[in-house]
Amino acid sequence: MADHDPDDTTPLTDEEQALADRGAALIAAAVADPRTLAPHSLREAIERDRAKAVPARRAGWFGVARARVLAGGGVLAAAVIALVLALGGSGDGPGGPTAVQVASIGRLPATGPAPAAAPPPGPAQKASLDAEVEGLPFPDWEGKFRWVATGQRSDEAAGRSVRTVFYRNEKGATLGYSIVAGEPIGGAPAGRDVRSGPGTYRVAKADGRTTVTWTQDGHTCVIDAPSTVPDAKLVELASWANA
Structure with missing residues (x-):
């Protein structure tokens, strides 16, 4: 296995950075919005994963950093969206999502x-x-x-x-x-x-x-x-x- 330079700070691509930022925004909205009615334990898990994603973007090891960013910004964001869709109720209409x-x-x-x-x-x-x-x-x-x-x-x-x-x-x-x-x-x-x-x-x-x-x-x-x-x-x- 090739050695990795712990000081490697190769930046993320624009696409990966946008994905990470979008995921962070979605996660923040889902955790902060009481209308999602997410169980407390799940909200804590989301917060922990979000906390891991932020320092990972600054990590020196490029491979680990990129993997964590993509996980925090993409996979977790998709899971949060699915949670909101499943738990969210209607606004002031006859039923259904907002x-x-x-x-x-x-x-x-x-x-x-x-x-x-x-x-x-x-x-x-x-x-x-x-x-x-x-x-x-x-x-x-x-x-x-x-x-x-x-x-x-x-x-x-x-x-x-x-x-x-x-x-x-x-x-x-x-x-x-x-x-x-x-x-x-x-x-x-x-x-x-x-x-x-x-x-x-x-x-x-x-x-x-x-x-x-x-x-x-x-x-x-x-x-x-x-x-x-x-x-x-x-x-x-x-x-x-x-x-």
């Missing part, structure tokens, strides 16, 4: 391949993918906006089925588009309302992410994207799908 909890799904990795494009629509219909929730299809943004579907996943959050399709643009930015089964949910995030066409879209920002929430055909839809994607573009994507 929009913030749904948005967190858009930050998890895809578990399935990208859905294919649906058969060509009629002249008055928007292009869509071969993926839907209770009759509401996901949009096909590739031809119009150059956002290409890259994967999908299905989850259950607070007793509701949530399906998410992931899209990537030409600059490499990735967003998650989630549709919640059943009636519209409550718990809209704090933010501002933007009118576009006949629809109203709630735009919220937190921890380097932008979330757009709206109701379409009786379902809550949520887009979660990096804040580097302009708000106007996200609202345009949402309103095009909702036209």
Whole structure:
């Protein structure tokens, strides 16, 4: 086995640093938010793992540091998101997760391949993918906006089925588009309302992410994207799908 220099301070890549920072933010929010109702022992375990992740980023041994950062920023963050989704209740709506909890799904990795494009629509219909929730299809943004579907996943959050399709643009930015089964949910995030066409879209920002929430055909839809994607573009994507 090759020797490791204990003074090696090779920095993390930008992608790894972003992953670690995002994980730390999610962990902090989950531990601090009493609405998660996490058992005390589990909250203590999360705190211990978070404490390990922070000094690990500064550790001299590059291999150990990187492994701990990725574990603290990625695997643990995913576990915290799963915990919040399982324990979290509704906001002021008729039941189900909050929009913030749904948005967190858009930050998890895809578990399935990208859905294919649906058969060509009629002249008055928007292009869509071969993926839907209770009759509401996901949009096909590739031809119009150059956002290409890259994967999908299905989850259950607070007793509701949530399906998410992931899209990537030409600059490499990735967003998650989630549709919640059943009636519209409550718990809209704090933010501002933007009118576009006949629809109203709630735009919220937190921890380097932008979330757009709206109701379409009786379902809550949520887009979660990096804040580097302009708000106007996200609202345009949402309103095009909702036209």
